[in-house]
Amino acid sequence: MLKAFGMSLSGNCYKVKLALTQLELPFEWHEVDLRHGEHKQPAFxxxxxxxxxxxxxIDEQTFLPESNAILYYLAHGTDLMPQGKLEQAQVMQWMFxxxxxxxxNIAVARFIVKLAGRPASREQELQKCIVGGYKALDVMEQHLGKNVFFVSNRYSIADIALYAYTHKAEDGGISLDNYPAIRAWLQRVASQDRHIAM
Structure with a gap:
């Protein structure tokens, strides 16, 4: 059985849990205690x-880190990865x-505001992240204004990768009010079979 190690509040970890669930792959979830430095211990x-x-x-000797690499591994040969060479490259384009x-930008803004309590010492960094976050959302809005999903108008790991932190953008002070195409896409993602909340 696959084992996933992560933190439930992390969007990068949520991507993995969502893909595993939607692919109906049996797995064990192991919560990692970052606050007490479990990720710095020899076992981790x-x-x-x-x-x-x-x-x-994956097995007793094989461990795969990096959320998008995990998504690629899990989705290979499934409906979450298109079959065409160009479409697969486009999935990777959006994941990069x-x-x-x-x-x-969006994940770091969320961390500063929601998890770190918006300390004054990080306000300048937060404002820079908010500007960068809106720039990324502008790119997404333009694409989603003409497409149902990110690649070939079908749900894929590109959507999972971008959904994780986009649907929590407002936690970091980044409003989605001016992004109707993104908001509609978020609803389409949330309506997929076996969707789970973060």
């Missing part, structure tokens, strides 16, 4: 020397966008 570092969550344990342009 043997799974991921980078000390980050999530991690998927998520990790490079989207997550570093």
């Amino acid at each position: 570092l043997r799974m991921n020397p980078n000390g980050q969550i999530p991690v998927l344990q 966008f998520e990790q490079y342009c989207h997550e570093p």
